[in-house]
Amino acid sequence: MSWRDDAWSDTQTGRSGFSLRAERLLVRVLLVLRGDVREGAKSATEQRQDRRRAEELADIILTDFPRRAIPFGIAAVAIIVLLCTMPLMRDLFSGSTARSAGVAPVANVVESSLRARSAEMSDGLEALRAVVAPFAADAAPANEPREAVAPCCDAAAPFKRS
Amino acid sequence: MLDPQTERQTIQRARRGDREAITLLIRSYQRPLEAFLFRLCGQSDLAEDLSQEAFVRVIRSLDRFDERFRFSTWLFTIGKRLLVNHQQKMKPTPDSEMVEYRAGDARTPATETEEVERTQRVSQLVGVALDSLVSPQREIVLLFHQQGWSVQQIATELSMPEGTIKSHLFRARRRMLEAIERSGVRNAEEVLR
Numbered sequence: 001m002s003w004r005d006d007a008w009s010d011t012q013t014g015r016s017g018f019s020l021r022a023e024r025l026l027v028r029v030l031l032v033l034r035g036d037v038r039e040g041a042k043s044a045t046e047q048r049q050d051r052r053r054a055e056e057l058a059d060i061i062l063t064d065f066p067r068r069a070i071p072f073g074i075a076a077v078a079i080i081v082l083l084c085t086m087p088l089m090r091d092l093f094s095g096s097t098a099r100s101a102g103v104a105p106v107a108n109v110v111e112s113s114l115r116a117r118s119a120e121m122s123d124g125l126e127a128l129r130a131v132v133a134p135f136a137a138d139a140a141p142a143n144e145p146r147e148a149v150a151p152c153c154d155a156a157a158p159f160k161r162s
Numbered sequence: 163m164l165d166p167q168t169e170r171q172t173i174q175r176a177r178r179g180d181r182e183a184i185t186l187l188i189r190s191y192q193r194p195l196e197a198f199l200f201r202l203c204g205q206s207d208l209a210e211d212l213s214q215e216a217f218v219r220v221i222r223s224l225d226r227f228d229e230r231f232r233f234s235t236w237l238f239t240i241g242k243r244l245l246v247n248h249q250q251k252m253k254p255t256p257d258s259e260m261v262e263y264r265a266g267d268a269r270t271p272a273t274e275t276e277e278v279e280r281t282q283r284v285s286q287l288v289g290v291a292l293d294s295l296v297s298p299q300r301e302i303v304l305l306f307h308q309q310g311w312s313v314q315q316i317a318t319e320l321s322m323p324e325g326t327i328k329s330h331l332f333r334a335r336r337r338m339l340e341a342i343e344r345s346g347v348r349n350a351e352e353v354l355r
Contacts, residue, residue: 018339025342026335029291032284033308036197054188057214058181061221 164190169233177224188217191234194309195241201292201304203245216241235319294341299334306331
C-alpha cells in the first residue's frame, strides 16, 4: 500500500468525521483534476486544436530564432570591418599629420639640392669665365691698334714674352 | 508526457532549432501546464497566455537547461513565476464561464442538457474545493493530484521537506471536505453518477 492510499485510511474508515457523500464528492473532484491533463479525456477536435496551437507556437518560437542571431551577426561583421579598415584608418589618421610635417622636409631637401647644384654650376661658370677671360681680353675691338703678330716660333701665347 | 530518455533527446533536437522537436515538447506539456495554471488562477485566457509565454521563454533558453532535472519541473516553475508576476500586477477575477467550460468534460455534447448541467455541477464542486485552499496547499494539491508528481518531486520543486508536503496534502483534503460539506451540493447523486 502506497503513502497515497495510507493517507486515505482515516477517511475511508469514517474517522474523519465527514460524511461518506462528501468523501465521494472529493474523490470526484480529484478525478476531475486528473482528467484535466489526461490525454484520453480530450475529444478529437480538441486534440486537433491542441496540435494546431502547438505548431503555431513552435512557428512563433522558430521565427524568433534567426532574430537571436542577428545581433551576433552584426557584431561579427562590425568586428571584421573594423579589423579590415584598421590599417587604412591608421594611415589616414597618421597621414593627415605626417602630410603637413613630412612633405616640408622633402621639399627642403629638393630645394637645397637644387641650390647646391646651381651653386656648383655657377662655380663652374665662374671657373670657365676665369679661363676664358684672358682670351676675351685679347679679343679687342677692331678700331684699337692691334699688337704685331709674333712669328710662329715665338708663339708661346697666351703668355707674353718676358 | 514524455519519458525521461525521449524528453532528453527531444530537448537536444529542439536546441538545434528542430521544429518537430519543439512542437512535440509543446504538445506534450501544453495541456498539463494550462490546466495547472488555470486551476491556480481560474482564468482560461490568462492560463493560455501564460502557458505560451512560459514555452517561449523555456525553449529560447534551452541552452541553459540542466538535463539532470525534468523539463516539466522547469516549465512549471517558470509558468508559476509568470502567474505570480501577473497576479502582483493585477488582482485576478475568476472566469466562471470558462471554469465551467474547462472543468466540464469536453466530450460532453452541448445538446444534452442534463449532461451539461451535471458537468456544471462538477465544475462548481471543483471550484468550491479548490477555493478553500490557501496558496501553497492549492499548488501542492494540483501538482500531486492533477499533474501526478511524486511527493519527492514536489518537495524538491518547492524546497520543502517531504513531511511538510504530506502534511499539506492531508490538511488540504480536510479543507476540501469541509468546503464540500458546507456547500451542501444539491443533487450529489448526479455529480457522483
